[in-house]
Amino acid sequence: MRYWLFKTEPDDYGINDLVQAAATPVPWDGIRNFQARNLLRDEVKKGDLAFIYHSSCKQIGVAGIAEVASDGYPDPDQFDAHSPYYDERAKQDDPRWFRVDVVLRAKFAEVIPLKVIKSDPRLTNMTLLRQGRLSIQPVTHDEYAVIVELAHD
């Protein structure tokens, strides 16, 4: 079982949308970056846990935890000419983009601000701080535990 951090812009899709979906798995789609794609295709597995991170918004930070509800599978939007995520280079037998399904595990009482994460010496090696722009990123077990602890303070 592994840990991840999934970024999203909450104005577009955020923790409250996951709350609304309740126990129904929702696709985590629209990932169009090769490094993130490789993780979704090869590494992220059903049963893993992922922090939901809100970016480009008023309250930037970790908003909660989701459980990964499927292994990676091709994102069908890449084949849909009417979708903004359409990719003419993608072939049915050779998909370029993948997604997983997720289900809400916990919404934190307060978003853990990026500022707090940056200022915690135990988190200085987080991928979030080292490679800020990656939309799907690994989290170590220790980092996971620290963030959960911060959420319960």
Add this chain to the structure above:
DNA sequence: GCCAACGTTGGC
């Protein structure tokens, strides 16, 4: 809205 970081594309 600015701009730094950095991933992707495309010409050579």
Add this chain to the structure above:
DNA sequence: GCCAACGTTGGC
């Protein structure tokens, strides 16, 4: 296969 140009991300 290099690298300049370009586009996007995302914090501030």
